[in-house]
Amino acid sequence: MSLAVSYRGLFETAGVVADDLQLDVQGQLRQALNTIDRLMAEARVTKDQLTRVQLWIADYRHFDLVNEVYDAWLQGCAKPARACVGADLGERYLVEVQVFAVCSERP
Numbered sequence: 001m002s003l004a005v006s007y008r009g010l011f012e013t014a015g016v017v018a019d020d021l022q023l024d025v026q027g028q029l030r031q032a033l034n035t036i037d038r039l040m041a042e043a044r045v046t047k048d049q050l051t052r053v054q055l056w057i058a059d060y061r062h063f064d065l066v067n068e069v070y071d072a073w074l075q076g077c078a079k080p081a082r083a084c085v086g087a088d089l090g091e092r093y094l095v096e097v098q099v100f101a102v103c104s105e106r107p
Contacts, residue, residue: 010100011103015097029097045101
């Protein structure tokens, strides 16, 4: 499985989760977004090129906590379309994130 694919000006990640499942929902989201930042940097994709973000959260009561981290992550950037739904992520995963971007093709 690839964590991310960049092809013909399109970029997308798989669902990304935290490695440290002892973290709270904000900690898990920060860790997942750090992984996404790294994947985007490797593909030379910026946050301003994001077109869609999908978030799955294990407990929808964490929606406001998730928004705090998400909004900070995109501070100063164009906001992509976003979906956020409650989902059964297993016992210890609290959040999962997937991003999509359109970027210029490189020769």
